[in-house]
Amino acid sequence: MLSGDEMRRYIPQCCAIVSHYPYHSTLKECLSCLCPHVEKSLTEMTAFIKEFAYVITHTPVPPAGNLRVNFRLYDLDLILLPPTHPDKPVIDLELHLVFLCFNAEEFLKILSCILVEERIVFLSSNYDLLTMFMESLMHLILPFRWKSKYSTVLPSNKIDYLKTPGTFLYGVHSRHTKDVEKVANLVIVDVDNGKVITTDQNLCKREHTKSKGAKRRIQLPNIPTQIANLFVDKMSQVNRKFALSGTLRPNSFKNSEEHNLEIKKRILDQNKCITSICQELIADLFR
Structure with missing residues (x-):
């Protein structure tokens, strides 16, 4: 029991797991x-x-x-689950979720911007989605590795880092959208709405309403049409294959361990298909 002069206070606490392995x-x-x-x-x-x-x-x-x-x-x-190769990190993500956020055409814009090392900011109202999306992209650009500045969640008090020179990949909460749009020469990936734009386009639209002068724009790099169409066709086939796979077999009534393993195996098979298609795309680009 508390006396009249005492007050119960609750202090927020946090529990975090830190690991060298990306599970x-x-x-x-x-x-x-x-x-x-x-x-x-x-x-x-x-x-x-x-x-x-x-x-x-x-x-x-x-x-x-x-x-x-x-x-x-x-x-x-x-x-x-183990990594498939000693030189590759384990993939403990559902890579197909990337293509639920963006269609194949928009994904190719993001991939091309990463390959030419643009300054890219990912916006979302969901921190978990930012981490999932950006970490998935790091798997999908293999065998290349991003060597510049990288953070899946840029703290609110570090937004000024977007003005620093050099290339980077930063994840930013969507409540800072207006601050991000004020920084020139950025590629903005709006994960919540599935859009890829540049800050120069936003700035030019404002300037164009004041004067009808020439507009300055960043040109997003384009994937060659033939290679892009091949990628889009393959991804549509993979998505259809795994979306319908559950209808081709009976429901599982195994114990929970075997059921979990079956789910993991399905995700692993889908990840292998997606990574294989992305590696073929990169091979075709640099052939």
Whole structure:
């Protein structure tokens, strides 16, 4: 019981998992299992966090190859899949989600801007979506690797970094859209609305309303028509194939571990198809 002069105060707390390995989806599932336990007593919550940390830190990461690691976190069955090659990072993302945000034509604009190292800002009202989208792009440009400045979430107090010279890939919350549009020579990728524009186009529209002078624009690099059409056709076939695959087999009534593995395998197969198509595209561009 509190006395008349006392007041109960609640202090926000944060739990983060830091890892050298990009198991984005798996680590998100691990954090999600904490949610039902946040209202426990302090003693119970402390014991829960200790056991949680013990399981996470003592779970081995599989090497490249066919070996996977299954582990159980309370009532949650989890699977760590290995990377396909020692020189490649593991893909623990659903790459097809990129093509739910953008059609194949708009995706090619983004890819071409990355390949020529433009200054690119990704906007979204969802921080998780920013991370998923930008990390997926890093997989889809392989064997190339982005070596310049990169951050999936640029803090609000660091927006001035957009004015620095050089190339970069930054993720910014959409509430800063007006600040981003004031910076010249940027390519803006609006993830929420599936659009790719440049800040020069926005600035020129304002200037054009005041005077009918010549407009200055950044020209987005274009993928050759034949290569682009081939990519669009292949991606439409892959999307159709996996969208209809669930109708070609009976529902699974296996245990949860086998069911989770089946889902992981389907995502892995789809990721392989998408990465293969993107690698063929890049090979055709530099042939």
